[in-house]
Amino acid sequence: MIKCIIVDDEPLARQLIVSYIDQIPGLQCVGNYKSAMEALPALMEQQVDVIFIDIEMPGLSGLNLIKALKTHPKVIFITAYTDYAVEAFEIAAADYLVKPVTFERFVKAVQKIGIGEGNVPTLNQLAAEPSSIFLKVDRRLVQIDLSSIIYVEGLGDYLKVHTKHQTYVSYMALGKLEALLPSSAFIRIHRSTIINKSMIQFIEGNFIRINDIDLSIGITYKESLLRSLK
Known part of the structure; x- marks a missing residue:
């Protein structure tokens, strides 16, 4: 040991x-x-x-x-x-x-x-991909199940993690969280949005429907999104 x-x-x-x-x-x-x-x-x-x-x-x-x-x-x-x-x-x-x-x-x-x-x-x-991450929320380090995350919204120095159960607000840049999320399950579709690919319902034009929510796809991110979905 x-x-x-x-x-x-x-x-x-x-x-x-x-x-x-x-x-x-x-x-x-x-x-x-x-x-x-x-x-x-x-x-x-x-x-x-x-x-x-x-x-x-x-x-x-x-x-x-x-x-x-x-x-x-x-x-x-x-x-x-x-x-x-x-x-x-x-x-x-x-x-x-x-x-x-x-x-x-x-x-x-x-x-x-x-x-x-x-x-x-x-x-x-x-190094099998983790099933959860720890996120600083207020004074706590909260463990969040990755499969429960719908999408993440960047708001400057803050971000909102929208899950099936609740929304968490954390003082963290979106890019830092992106580095912690497994790329096989999550992808950035906009400079201020990361989504869970398993939640995608359909893509139409420059919008993506995810968990009955329509999110905008950034022009510079669309090609990589479609490539990751093959």
Whole structure:
């Protein structure tokens, strides 16, 4: 069993990585911490194989924590910034992930760890498309079944996820959510609209009927839409 910890000052970010770890046989999360200083005693007291760590945190940064350790476990940085990539790899980081992190990208990072051979399944075994995603709604991280999503409406820095049961409003750009959705099931039909292809009733002209709702198809998106539907 590969033991790992998570260090990130964002509670929702920690919850997401915990949910990813739980889906990977052979990985065990033995702790998650909101600061580098909080994680330091754990690193000193127990055997940890992998640390998933943010960089910019109050007090001691993730980079400085790793530099302060005489020996350290395998390190995978997970951050919202690209600026520190060179410095991260200079201290032998196994990988450098930029938020938001998809499950498939997380799996690829785990495969680079190079420990516990035989415990970590291959990408083909693990990267089956997820059945749900986690979405930040108000102060909660809500799990949403992908099959329940009808369409997603982008509203600048916000988006509305319309499901069979209710509509969720989240502070996230549409492009970021698009990266989290499996392309086999979802497609962008307009600069402000992503649809669930399984909900399509028919296409007529530049409109698409989905769950008894007519949505406009952007001119630049129509060709890729028809190609994906073959």
